Each structure stands twice: as structure tokens, then as C-alpha cells.
Amino acid sequence: MSADRDLVHILASHAADLRYEDLPEEARSAARKSILDTLGVILAASGMEPAVRGVMEIVAESGGRPDCTVLGFGGRAPALMAAMANGALAHCLDYDDQTQWGQHCASSIVPAVFAVAERQGGVTGKELIAAVAAGQDIFGRLRCNVEWKKDWNLSTVLAVFAATASAGRVMGLPASRIAHAMGIATMQSSGVMEMVAGRGSDLRGMYAGFSAKGAVLAAMMAEKGVTGIDRAFEGRYGFMNTYFGGGYDRAGILDRLGRTFLGSGTLYKRWPCVGTAHSHMKAAIDIVQENDLRLDDIQEIRLHVGDYHDLMCQPLDERRAPATLADAKFSLPFLVSVAIARRGMSVSDFSEPGLRDECVLAIGRKMTLVPDPSLDWKLEMPPGRVEILARDGRRWLVEGHDVPGNGENPMSWGDIATKFRECATVAFARLSPDALTEAIALADGLDGLDDATRLMHCLAIPSALPPS
Numbered sequence: 067m068s069a070d071r072d073l074v075h076i077l078a079s080h081a082a083d084l085r086y087e088d089l090p091e092e093a094r095s096a097a098r099k100s101i102l103d104t105l106g107v108i109l110a111a112s113g114m115e116p117a118v119r120g121v122m123e124i125v126a127e128s129g130g131r132p133d134c135t136v137l138g139f140g141g142r143a144p145a146l147m148a149a150m151a152n153g154a155l156a157h158c159l160d161y162d163d164q165t166q167w168g169q170h171c172a173s174s175i176v177p178a179v180f181a182v183a184e185r186q187g188g189v190t191g192k193e194l195i196a197a198v199a200a201g202q203d204i205f206g207r208l209r210c211n212v213e214w215k216k217d218w219n220l221s222t223v224l225a226v227f228a229a230t231a232s233a234g235r236v237m238g239l240p241a242s243r244i245a246h247a248m249g250i251a252t253m254q255s256s257g258v259m260e261m262v263a264g265r266g267s268d269l270r271g272m273y274a275g276f277s278a279k280g281a282v283l284a285a286m287m288a289e290k291g292v293t294g295i296d297r298a299f300e301g302r303y304g305f306m307n308t309y310f311g312g313g314y315d316r317a318g319i320l321d322r323l324g325r326t327f328l329g330s331g332t333l334y335k336r337w338p339c340v341g342t343a344h345s346h347m348k349a350a351i352d353i354v355q356e357n358d359l360r361l362d363d364i365q366e367i368r369l370h371v372g373d374y375h376d377l378m379c380q381p382l383d384e385r386r387a388p389a390t391l392a393d394a395k396f397s398l399p400f401l402v403s404v405a406i407a408r409r410g411m412s413v414s415d416f417s418e419p420g421l422r423d424e425c426v427l428a429i430g431r432k433m434t435l436v437p438d439p440s441l442d443w444k445l446e447m448p449p450g451r452v453e454i455l456a457r458d459g460r461r462w463l464v465e466g467h468d469v470p471g472n473g474e475n476p477m478s479w480g481d482i483a484t485k486f487r488e489c490a491t492v493a494f495a496r497l498s499p500d501a502l503t504e505a506i507a508l509a510d511g512l513d514g515l516d517d518a519t520r521l522m523h524c525l526a527i528p529s530a531l532p533p534s
Contacts, residue, residue: 073299073306073319077207078245080323081200081231086192086513089199093327094513097198099482100163100172102509103334104156105137105525106482107173109497110338110413110489111158112138115391117268118154121275122531125151134184135522138494141529145185145282152177153278157221158271159413160395161338161489166331166473168341168447171205172198173274174225178233178281184519189236191515201232202329207320210328210445212306213313216374219257222277223309226254229281237285247284249294252305254280262396263377265384271392334477336470336485337411339395342374342443345466346398346450347405353454353462354406361425363456367406367433369398370451372441379435386430391416402452403429413492479510495530 086094111118122139125147132141134148138155142148156162156173163172179197183189205228214220230251234244254277261269288294299305306314337344346369353359371379378398379385385397394400394416403426404415420426441448453463468475477485483506490502501524508521515521 069316072297072301072304073316074248074295074297075241075245076320076323077204077227077231078234078248079241081197081204081235082239082241082244084196084200084235084324086196088324089196090327090330092330093199093203094195095479096202096329096332097195098509098512099334099479100198100202100329100332101176101194101512101521102486102506103163103482104172104176105505105521106486106489107159107161108137108152108155108177109493109525110161111155112494113492114413114416115158115271117392118158118272121154121272122151126529126531134181135526137522137525139529139531140495140527141531145181145286146279148184149177149181149282150275150279152180154272154275156278157274159338159416160271160340161335161413162274163332163334164341165206165209165328166333166447167209167445168443169209169224170221170274171202171225171228172332174222174229174277174281175201175232177274177278178229179236180519180522181278181282182233182236182285184522186237187517187519189518191512191518193236194518195512197232197235199327199329200235201228202332203327204228204231206328206331207318207323211315211318212310214310216259216443218309219259219262219273222257222273223255225274226251226277226280226284229277230284233281233285234288237289239285239289243288246292246294247288249296249298250284250287250292251280252295252298254284255305265388265393266390268390268392270396331473333473334471334482334485336477336481338413338416339401339411340378342447343378343398343401343450344469344472346375346402346452347411347466348469349450349452349464349466350402350406350454351409352466353452353464355409357460357462359454359456361429363458364429364432364454365457366455367402367429368436368453368455369402369433370436370438370441370453371398372438372443372448374443374448375441375450376435376437382433382435386433387427388421391418391421394421399430399433400426402433403427413489495527497525497527501525
């Protein structure tokens with residue numbers, strides 16, 4: 067691991083050389099969970115996010131070799147476009163998994179690895195698990211060790227490299243070719259935080275489609291002999307200097323490489339919205355449930371917010387009543403309002419009529435903000451604090467803990483399977499109960515499959531997308 071050897075080569079070797087047998091069970095389990103969880107969220111998004119319809123129509127009209135499965139809407143497409151379609155769906159509901167430090171990688175990795183696996187054929191379940199685990203580990207190492215100023219959207223800027231490494235591994239590329247692919251992927255590494263923090267854009271939900279497609283393209287180009295960039299990460303004008311002003315911890319990225327796998331700490335969401343809102347939601351639910359508060363009992367709701375929380379609150383009036391489904395999932399006042407009204411949240415809470423729910427909007431009008439720099443986002447996702455004042459003078463200030471799906475209250479395999487079934491019930495084209503049972507069993511026993519793509523095939527349907 068000489069300092070003369072660019073990180074792109076070291077991480078490429080990590081992906082190429084990693085053996086399934088070298089993975090601890092925690093990393094294997096996280097990969098299996100992420101695969102089933104991501105496929106379920108893709109199915110749900112096909113029925114719950116109207117904006118993705120245009121992407122599916124573009125995929126359908128692009129034609130090409132029908133090598134790969136398009137989930138939710140059905141049909142088949144070339145690997146590039148299948149990765150784009152499934153990736154665009156994977157983050158649409160903000161229901162995909164996340165690292166314990168925030169940001170998302172499986173929504174880029176899983177669509178990419180299945181696309182190249184179907185294109186190639188003969189990929190075992192163990193190979194797929196190892197590829198996903200390698201990508202999750204690479205993403206986590208980069209995420210924890212760059213100086214993020216909340217300017218770039220790390221989920222796409224970093225995930226394209228993780229997904230490229232995973233795709234290259236599935237394709238059986240040697241380390242030198244995966245390094246070339248990761249260099250090529252610098253051309254696909256993009257995304258600004260205004261896409262996330264701004265309002266009115268559908269891109270916030272679809273962004274993983276770009277990194278999944280970019281990863282497949284980079285790996286395919288490297289397979290064909292296209293060369294990348296020798297010092298893609300650490301060159302004078304390389305990734306680290308261009309994106310982070312040279313602010314990265316090389317030793318941290320390489321610490322215990324091949325021995326500790328950061329994907330093991332992946333968090334799986336129980337609520338379909340931005341993860342940095344979950345602690346506030348849990349605090350609000352705890353207050354109203356423990357004190358059996360009704361809307362009329364509440365005089366004011368104060369959200370204590372750090373810097374990133376505040377992004378989800380500005381401008382306050384628009385965040386109380388978001389105009390689009392994509393905005394709703396990133397609007398902290400609206401999300402806390404839904405949590406109070408429902409005393410929880412489900413995937414079916416986000417619909418066009420749901421945006422106009424008068425009970426939810428009335429709760430939002432009671433909200434004010436309390437700036438709190440101690441809640442600024444450094445590395446670990448910051449907690450949320452909610453203060454509720456009752457009309458009779460009672461007052462509660464609670465910090466949200468034991469959030470469903472977080473490290474204190476993780477989701478088991480059974481929880482992931484239940485979520486998968488729930489997601490499938492709102493898909494654009496419904497699958498039979500037998501198909502869902504088979505998918506869960508195949509994902510659970512993925513290690514023993516000679517052909518990992520059986521999991522995709524049991525969820526495949528003919529195209530259900532009517533003409534535009």
C-alpha cells in the first residue's frame with residue numbers, strides 16, 4: 067500500500083481479490099439484506115412515484131438487446147438501460163438503505179450488479195454477495211474519510227465508484243481493468259446538493275439511476291480495453307483534489323482494508339423518507355403516544371435543528387406544505403407532521419391526496435424552528451430534538467432514540483422480508499404471493515445459488531407499461 071500507488075489501484079485490487087470466504091458473516095448478511103431491500107423498494111417506487119414514468123418510456127423506446135430485467139414496470143432492456151431504470155426507481159421513495167453516516171450506495175450498486183450479471187450469465191450467489199460487500203465497503207471508506215462541505219451529493223459522487231468496483235468484480239475483470247473502470251467512472255461522478263436541498267426537482271428521487279448506469283458503462287468500457295486514469299483519485303488534478311480540495315484521510319480509507327467491512331453497519335429504513343428526519347419523527351411520536359395528545363391539545367411544536375436539518379426546513383412555509391412527492395420526503399416539518407398524525411409512517415402515506423391532508427397540514431402550521439449548532443452534521447447522523455407545548459401549559463423536550471431501522475433498533479431479516487412484501491403491494495404491476503415468497507427464499511439462500519439472477523427472474527413480468 068505504497069503512497070506511490072494511487073488509491074484507485076488499491077481499491078480496485080480490494081474488489082477484484084476479495085473472496086466470499088474472507089467476508090465475516092455480518093458483511094454477507096448486510097449484502098443479502100441490501101439486495102432484497104433494494105429490490106422491494108424498486109417495486110414500491112414503480113407504483114408510488116409518477117415522475118419516474120418518463121424514464122421508463124425512454125428505456126422502452128431505446129430498444130437494444132433485451133438482456134436484463136426491468137423491475138416494477140416489466141419488460142427487458144440492455145444492461146445500461148436496465149441499470150438506469152432500476153437505479154432510478156431504487157431511491158425514488160428515499161426508502162433505500164443507508165450507511166450509519168448517512169448517504170446511500172446500495173441503490174446504485176444493486177441495479178448495476180444485476181444488470182451485468184444478467185448480461186454475462188453464470189454469476190453465482192456467492193460472487194454477487196462478495197461484489198456487493200466490496201462496493202459497500204469501498205463506499206463507506208470514502209464516505210468516512212473525505213471532508214464533505216455539503217456541496218456535492220455524496221450518494222452519487224461516491225457511489226458510482228463503489229458500483230463500478232462491484233460491477234467489475236461481477237464481470238470477472240482483473241484488478242488492473244477495475245482500476246481502469248474506476249478511472250473512467252470519474253466521468254460519471256456528479257451531483258450537487260442543490261438537487262437534494264432545493265425544491266421542485268424530480269432528480270432527487272432518481273439520482274441513483276445515473277450512478278448505476280455510469281458504473282455499468284465504465285465497467286463495460288474497461289472490459290473492451292478502454293483505459294482509465296492512472297492517478298484518478300490522488301493525482302494533482304484527480305478526484306480528491308478536485309472535489310474535496312485535497313481534504314481526505316488516506317490512512318483512514320485504508321485502515322484494516324480486507325479485515326473490517328464497513329457495509330456490516332448498513333441501516334435499513336422502516337420509514338420511507340430522508341434518514342436525517344427519523345430521529346425528529348421518533349421524538350414526536352414518543353411525545354404524542356406517551357401523553358395521548360390530540361391535535362387540539364397542541365399549541366406549538368418546536369423543531370430543534372442543526373445545519374442539515376435546517377436545509378429540510380427552508381423556506382418553512384413551503385416545507386410545511388410541500389408541492390411534490392419528492393419534496394415531501396425531504397421536508398422535515400411535513401415528515402414530523404405525518405409522524406404525529408399517523409403515529410408512524412408507511413409507504414402508502416405518500417400520495418398526491420396525502421400532500422393535501424388537512425390534518426397533516428394543520429399540524430405543520432404549529433411548527434417553529436430552534437437553531438442548535440450542537441446538532442450540526444459532522445460524520446455520524448445527528449439526533450433530532452422536538453419540543454411540544456400543550457395548551458394546558460405542559461411541555462416536553464425529547465431527543466429521538468431507538469429509531470426503527472437504526473443501529474439502536476435494527477431490522478432483522480424477518481423485518482426486511484415483511485417490508486419487501488409491503489413494498490410489493492403498491493407496485494405498478496402486482497406480483498403473485500408465490501413469486502414474493504420465492505424471491506425472499508432465493509435472497510435468503512443466495513449463497514447457495516449457481517445463478518444469482520434467478521432472483522431477478524422470479525420478479526420479472528412482461529412489459530406492463532402502456533403506450534404513452
